[in-house]
Amino acid sequence: MDQSELDNVRALLRSKPRPIGWAERRQRLDAIGSVWAVADDVTLECVDVNGLDGEWSIAPGSDASHVLMFFHGGGYCSGSIVSHRRMVTEAARAARMRTLAVAYRLAPEHPFPAAYDDALTAWRFLRNQSIPASRLVIGGDSAGAGLAVALIRRLRDAHEQLPACAWLVSPWMDLTMSGSTFASKDAVDPIIHKTYLNELADAYLPPGMDRKDPRISPLYADLRSFPPLLIQVGSAETLLDDATRFASAAGAADVPVTLEIWPHMIHAWHLWNAQLEPGRRALASAGAFIRAHVDVRS
Amino acid sequence: MDQSELDNVRALLRSKPRPIGWAERRQRLDAIGSVWAVADDVTLECVDVNGLDGEWSIAPGSDASHVLMFFHGGGYCSGSIVSHRRMVTEAARAARMRTLAVAYRLAPEHPFPAAYDDALTAWRFLRNQSIPASRLVIGGDSAGAGLAVALIRRLRDAHEQLPACAWLVSPWMDLTMSGSTFASKDAVDPIIHKTYLNELADAYLPPGMDRKDPRISPLYADLRSFPPLLIQVGSAETLLDDATRFASAAGAADVPVTLEIWPHMIHAWHLWNAQLEPGRRALASAGAFIRAHVDVRS
Numbered sequence: 001m002d003q004s005e006l007d008n009v010r011a012l013l014r015s016k017p018r019p020i021g022w023a024e025r026r027q028r029l030d031a032i033g034s035v036w037a038v039a040d041d042v043t044l045e046c047v048d049v050n051g052l053d054g055e056w057s058i059a060p061g062s063d064a065s066h067v068l069m070f071f072h073g074g075g076y077c078s079g080s081i082v083s084h085r086r087m088v089t090e091a092a093r094a095a096r097m098r099t100l101a102v103a104y105r106l107a108p109e110h111p112f113p114a115a116y117d118d119a120l121t122a123w124r125f126l127r128n129q130s131i132p133a134s135r136l137v138i139g140g141d142s143a144g145a146g147l148a149v150a151l152i153r154r155l156r157d158a159h160e161q162l163p164a165c166a167w168l169v170s171p172w173m174d175l176t177m178s179g180s181t182f183a184s185k186d187a188v189d190p191i192i193h194k195t196y197l198n199e200l201a202d203a204y205l206p207p208g209m210d211r212k213d214p215r216i217s218p219l220y221a222d223l224r225s226f227p228p229l230l231i232q233v234g235s236a237e238t239l240l241d242d243a244t245r246f247a248s249a250a251g252a253a254d255v256p257v258t259l260e261i262w263p264h265m266i267h268a269w270h271l272w273n274a275q276l277e278p279g280r281r282a283l284a285s286a287g288a289f290i291r292a293h294v295d296v297r298s
Numbered sequence: 299m300d301q302s303e304l305d306n307v308r309a310l311l312r313s314k315p316r317p318i319g320w321a322e323r324r325q326r327l328d329a330i331g332s333v334w335a336v337a338d339d340v341t342l343e344c345v346d347v348n349g350l351d352g353e354w355s356i357a358p359g360s361d362a363s364h365v366l367m368f369f370h371g372g373g374y375c376s377g378s379i380v381s382h383r384r385m386v387t388e389a390a391r392a393a394r395m396r397t398l399a400v401a402y403r404l405a406p407e408h409p410f411p412a413a414y415d416d417a418l419t420a421w422r423f424l425r426n427q428s429i430p431a432s433r434l435v436i437g438g439d440s441a442g443a444g445l446a447v448a449l450i451r452r453l454r455d456a457h458e459q460l461p462a463c464a465w466l467v468s469p470w471m472d473l474t475m476s477g478s479t480f481a482s483k484d485a486v487d488p489i490i491h492k493t494y495l496n497e498l499a500d501a502y503l504p505p506g507m508d509r510k511d512p513r514i515s516p517l518y519a520d521l522r523s524f525p526p527l528l529i530q531v532g533s534a535e536t537l538l539d540d541a542t543r544f545a546s547a548a549g550a551a552d553v554p555v556t557l558e559i560w561p562h563m564i565h566a567w568h569l570w571n572a573q574l575e576p577g578r579r580a581l582a583s584a585g586a587f588i589r590a591h592v593d594v595r596s
Contacts, residue, residue, distance in 0.1 A: 184550065235552045244546040251542065251559030252482065254533045259557040261549030 001278055006264060009272045013190045022108065022203075026078040033083030036274030042089040050125045052118055053103040055081045059093035066097035066135045066294055067126055069163075073142025073170070073268055075200035076107045076115055084141070087270045090280070091139065091167075094287025097294070100126065104147065108203040115204075116215055119151040133161035137290050141268040142192075142239070143200075145171030149218035149246075156225055165228040165293035167286050170239055170268045171246060174219040175201045175211045179241030188236040191267040219246050228256040230289040232282055234265025258289065299576055304562060307570045311488045320406065320501075324376040331381030334572030340387040348423045350416055351401040353379045357391035364395035364433045364592055365424060367461075371440025371468070371566055373498035374405045374413055382439070385568045388578070389437065389465075392585025395592070398424065402445065406501040413502075414513055417449040431459035435588050439566040440490075440537070441498075443469030447516035447544075454523055463526040463591035465584050468537055468566045469544060472517040473499045473509045477539030486534040489565040517544050526554040528587040530580055532563025556587060 012032060019028040038044070039059075047054040058064060068091060072084040081088075081101045092099040104118035126136055140148035145168035155162055175197075182194045201211065214221030219242065229250055233243035240261070247259040262269070265278055273279030310330060317326040336342070337357075345352040356362060366389060370382040379386075379399045390397040402416035424434055438446035443466040453460055473495075480492045499509065512519030517540065527548055531541035538559070545557040560567070563576055571577030 181550065233549075235549050240550060241546070244542065244549065247545075247557060247559070248539070248542040251531075251533050251561075252479065252538060254561040255559075256561050257557070257559040259545060259555070259559075261545070261553075261555040261557075263549075263552040263554050 001264065005276050006266075009266070009269070009276055010190055022077060026074075026080070029074055029078045030080055030083045033087070033271050034085060036086055036272065038085050038089050039093075042092065044085075044089070047100070049100070049102055050121050052105075052121060053081065054122070055085075055101045057085075057089040057092045057099045057101070059089065062092050062096050062098055064098050065131070066137070067131060068092065068095050068097055068099045068137045068139055068167070068290065069122060069126060070099055070101050071104065071119060071138075071140035071144030071147040072101065073140065073144045073172070074106070075172070075197065076143045076204040077200050078106065079144070084271065086274060087141070087268075090273050090283050091270075091286065094283040095137070095290040096287065097137070097290070107200075111206050112204055112209065112216060115147055116150055119147045120154060123151060123155065134164050135294060136163045137165055137167065137294060138163045139167035139169070139286075140171075141169035141270070142172050145169060146173060146216065146218060149173070149221070150215050152226055153214065153218065153221050153223075162225075162227050165230065165290060166226075167290060168229060168231045168243075169270055170233050170237060171231065171243055172197070172239060173217065173242040173246040175205070175217045179239065179245065181241040182238045185236060185238045185240055189238045189266065192238045194238070219249060223250045223253040223255055226250060226253070226255040228258075228293050230258045230260070230286060232260045232262065232286065234267065234269055235261055235263045236266050239267065260285065299562065303574050304564075307564070307567070307574055308488055320375060324372075324378070327372055327376045327381045328378055331385070331569050332383060334384055334570065336383050336387050337391075340390065342383075342387070345398070347398070347400055348419050350419060351379065352420070353383075353399045355383075355387040355390045355397045355399070357387065360390050360394050360396055362396050363429070364435075365429060366390065366393050366395055366397045366435045366437055366465070366588065367420060367424060368397055368399050369402065369417060369436075369438035369442030369445040370399065371438065371442045371470070372404070373470070373495065374441045374502040375498050376404065377442070382569065384572060385439070385566075388571050388581050389568075389584065392581040393435070393588040394585065395435070395588070405498075409504050410502055410507065410514060413445055414448055417445045418452060421449060421453065432462050433592060434461045435463055435465065435592060436461045437465035437467070437584075438469075439467035439568070440470050443467060444471060444514065444516060447471070447519070448513050450524055451512065451516065451519050451521075460523075460525050463528065463588060464524075465588060466527060466529045466541075467568055468531050468535060469529065469541055470495070470537060471515065471540040471544040473503070473515045477537065477543065479539040480536045483534060483536045483538055487536045487564065490536045492536070517547060521548045521551040521553055524548060524551070524553040526556070526591050528556045528558070528584060530558045530560065530584065532565065532567055533559055533561045534564050537565065558583065
């Protein structure tokens with residue numbers, strides 16, 4: 001690893017004071033996520049996802065008959081198609097399939113179950129395009145990974161067909177924030193701290209909702225019959241424990257699990273893949289995982 | 299997965315009463331490990347590993363200039379070159395390199411540190427053949443995985459060069475037996491139970507030795523600066539928690555970690571790869587991991 005690349009990303013994150021308020025936070029995540037532009041050879045197309053804003057992306061060599069649907073992170077309160085465009089479009093290249101980025105509704109304007117319902121809306125949209133579930137993959141980072149797992153659980157409970165596999169980056173899996181790495185990794189994580197997540201959880205959850213509800217904290221969900229999962233997390237993350245505990249829980253429930261822990265990487269480092277080589281390698285690994293599982297089932 | 303294949307292995311394990319006494323246990327593990335013969339196209343060669351019995355294996359397409367050194371499992375009290383020959387020789391094929399199986403000394407005749415010292419003896423033997431450490435990989439299953447990690451720790455502490463990566467199957471990482479899956483997986487694990495492991499630990503450890511000593515319980519070791527680790531474990535194992543907790547500990551210490559949890563697989567299922575397709579797939583995955591890491595560094 002080229003340490004200077006990671007130092008540059010850390011410097012980018014430090015370059016302005018932490019934003020205050022929802023509008024400023026959203027603007028800031030859009031800005032730091034789009035510092036490096038989308039590659040010239042990627043084609044983007046806006047799409048109405050049954051009332052939600054969506055964006056298709058396709059890279060050279062991608063197969064349009066397979067789709068990776070991606071839910072961005074941002075703690076259910078920020079993040080957008082813009083903030084995650086570089087990450088999602090390069091995932092299209094690595095997985096050699098189309099991607100669909102979905103602008104689900106955000107809190108605090110739209111608390112739970114808005115995002116949870118929007119995830120299902122987006123899935124229905126794809127299924128109504130006559131794409132078999134076995135050609136669909138669901139991905140997400142951080143809160144988006146939580147949404148991805150919540151959606152799969154909802155489909156499983158409804159006895160619907162499931163996606164071929166799922167790809168979870170730096171997942172936020174436990175809104176009780178009981179992970180031990182909130183303390184042990186606090187000093188090295190430049191993005192995610194417990195007080196910040198508590199603020200986000202308060203904004204997302206209706207008053208009185210149990211923070212262990214499996215629709216928002218998949219760590220406490222019954223995970224049986226889930227499709228194969230790839231979980232990627234950095235070792236410089238306060239959410240490291242969310243990823244490792246979720247991997248353990250899913251594995252114990254007889255789910256095929258691959259967990260990758262990437263040394264020194266920070267929360268959702270794939271975002272900065274343009275200038276961070278481990279971001280590109282992590283996308284390549286995710287792409288290989290996805291292709292192996294989609295090919296098997298299609 | 300073809301359920302009947304796994305059922306056949308479970309039937310094999312049930313086909314005789316559990317052995318009693320060390321001699322009978324050793325005989326039994328040799329017998330169940332060698333039910334399926336080594337493939338015809340594998341070449342075996344006995345070797346004197348500085349006083350220990352060893353065996354080279356090479357499969358068609360294997361590169362003799364790279365070596366996977368493998369420590370068999372058996373709770374430090376049983377297991378041999380014979381019991382693990384099918385597993386090790388097929389690992390040679392998957393990793394496309396030579397393997398060296400090492401018959402380290404067994405307890406209770408030879409308690410700690412006999413095996414621990416023999417692991418170092420075997421490493422020195424390889425290094426004295428002028429093979430760069432970057433072309434060496436250390437693997438092991440169960441107690442053998444514990445030995446592999448203990449050896450790497452010892453080399454790291456001595457500021458010696460480290461192997462390119464390590465491959466750990468169903469590792470026994472905590473001789474205090476504090477894992478939660480000893481209870482939750484007891485009914486589905488046909489091989490490993492807490493009382494049995496306690497007997498093995500008592501046989502291996504000199505009186506009064508702390509069961510958290512990092513030379514025997516790598517879960518409690520400082521793991522910093524370790525090479526990349528692939529950890530493979532089955533979901534039907536009482537040792538599942540040993541694998542997941544060790545993955546978490548190594549990842550938190552900034553070690554590159556890949557953890558694979560294989561649904562329904564039992565302890566060291568690779569042993570029965572001849573008739574168990576997930577055994578072959580797990581070996582293929584390990585081979586790909588090893589080749590990726592050896593190529594990078596050589």
